[in-house]
């Protein structure tokens with residue numbers, strides 16, 4: 645059993661508990677009552693002249709443990725926005741990432757840039773919930789979902805006015821993402837089964853993703869050289885967590901990544 649299987653099993657338990665508080669039918673009605681004509685701001689925000697930045701609000705991770713003892717999540721999100729982030733990723737997984745849905749809700753209510761719910765989606769309930777929390781996008785991890793389910797969840801998210809970032813790790817998963825009709829495909833440099841980070845993974849898989857589909861490189865980005873390498877490989881957007889979370893001055897850190905200065 646991999647850590648990803650363990651996290652996914654726990655997500656199923658979380659969903660079962662959440663349904664006891666707010667049943668599926670009620671959550672669906674709440675989500676459907678919200679505006680679905682959003683214009684897909686997350687997708688729009690990632691389409692730039694140059695590489696765009698999704699900055700992640702992440703207190704902890706299974707591979708690193710606690711990353712930020714002091715975790716003023718709202719302040720961090722505001723600093724990301726002021727620093728020029730194009731979108732914000734908010735971890736809502738509580739056990740290994742110490743996230744919470746309320747963090748996403750507060751952040752989405754405060755900043756003007758789009759937010760993605762970063763979680764381990766194993767049930768449609770979490771997609772409706774993401775909408776009620778103010779998410780503009782959700783993460784769908786290919787290795788957790790078969791292709792028909794992936795397509796169904798992506799279409800559900802889009803019917804609610806949210807985009808889906810479809811996360812892959814190898815060529816087979818990229819093929820599944822394309823088959824599921826993904827318009828935003830991420831390649832994670834971190835193997836979610838054993839935590840190893842191979843920074844070249846996203847650049848290697850870039851040619852498999854059709855032009856026009858937004859290509860996101862995820863995890864392990866640390867330096868301006870990394871950004872340059874990804875830029876050269878044709879990356880549209882990068883998702884950065886730990887490097888920015890550990891930086892005391894978010895603007896300086898993001899400027900440094902962008903320009904090398």
Ligand SMILES: O=C(O)c1ccccc1NCC(=O)[C@H](O)[C@H](O)COP(=O)(O)O
Nearest residue numbers: 705706707836862863864865884885886
């Ligand atoms: O970060 C982990 O340890 C991890 C372990 C198992 C599943 C997912 C995990 N991380 C989720 C992510 O994909 C990252 O938070 C995201 O890409 C940012 O990565 P980084 O810039 O390396 O913090």
